[in-house]
Amino acid sequence: MQKWVFVVMGAIIGVGSVLLSLYGNPANTGLCISCFMENVAGAIGLHDNPRMQYLRPEIIGVVLGAFGWSVYRKEFLTTGGSSPLLRFVVGILLIVGCSVFIGCPVKMILRLAAGDIGALVGLAGLMSGIYLGLEFVENGFQLGKAAETPKASGYLLPLFMLLLLVLAVVKPAFIALSNKGGGAQHAPFFLSLGLGLLIGGWSQHTQFCITGGIARFFLWGPREVMNCPRSTGLLISLASFFGFALVASLLTGQFSFGLNGQPSSNDSYGWAFLGMLLVGFGSILIRGCPLRQLVAAGQGDTDAGVTVMGMLVGAALVQNWGLAGTPAGTPLAAQVAVLFGLILLLAVGLLNRRRGYGIAPEYQLGLD
């Protein structure tokens, strides 16, 4: 695959996200998987925070875009059976970790591109979590190899998203819609949907993954990674994403350099670090960041589909149990949730390792 494809990937997600913020999404939140999953969970009645209820077309678009593109390119393949219940639980933990940081890895890059230097703490946490996860992966951690499964299960998540799309258009009474707060701040529906489809399709095409890109850097080091086309591509996408988002932020007046007074931030830097450490660690164990899980679910990976369902449940729990970071700081429940999440992942790592072995076959896929 030529390098320009990866540059375009970064441009689409970088410029697209900043435009979504400009046209109505919350500040520095043009695209945020965790925040938007919380909105979707609220809209379908999984929580009752009146400020966080909206069927985000971006989430729907990412899955359907990935589905459509994978079908078009005949890459749609229904697979599953690789510790789905565990992935469900890790999906919950990913959202918990993101909520403590007040953003997913995509939003982390958007915050950095908007001048929020506090997000560097999140980046440090994410990279530390990735490094920790890789230690387990390189030392025999395994979730079992996924196998081809009956086609019907692969279509379920795209169908679910299609249902959500219909509900978002028809707006029946049982779908909650915020008229204030973050849930009421949204870009025009078709702009959001269109960009979601584009991001989903292109992410499927390039196998874009933030944690995956950083992980390859750790696996092979800076010199070797440049010899691997896929790794180079992922890093190009990341750099392009940041670069284009930075320029777009500057041009649209959304750039504000500094530590204090940034949107979607607090001064609980320690917990932000740990929250993203949880996200990085979990993402490596299940082979993909939250965005990657949505894309993989769209292309038929039912394990990723189960993870997405876990993310939805996690989004609901975050709101119902008060596990999210706030501008005032990180509540006690969120602190305990992050520590518990880390304990769980370490225990899973401890129990799921084949000692004396290297990288398990399911993690070697794509490590060209």
Place this chain on the structure above:
Amino acid sequence: MDKLDKFSALAICGLVLWCLLLLLTQPQGHEEQRHTPAMAGPRVDPALEQKTTLVKNLLASNNIDQAEKLLVDLVSSYPFEATLYFLKGDISLYRQDPLGAMSQYRQAVDLNPDFLDKKSPLFQGKKIKKTVEEARLLIEKGLAANPGDPPTLAFRKEYYYMLRKIAGSCG
């Protein structure tokens, strides 16, 4: 057990202890939190509405002392009513005390974020932003004269919090 196993086991023990420490040392307030009116949803009390309107009228006609007296009584009866704190902030502004006003506005916003929500009829973003800016000038002046002054540092922390609230969040 290899190195990674030992690290994992130690990390798990450390995290469990940290968790227990957090749970045992944090102040318990679960029952109070469970029954905080803010979580129960908005309430409309006609008597409160009437008295609040009276306070606003007193402020408009420059009867600051009377308005303040009435507000003190109202706050003791309705401690979770955001509008009352907002009016207290207005009184502080009348008394040329932007720091006090910022603190009151903070309490109001904590109880009802609608004051900073552009889509809400209660939106008072411009007034709050202006007050916070005035407070910033005083804080900087205070810290320049006495860098380690604890009350001024506390106000500065509050100022940063208000900046974040004004900047907004996805929640």
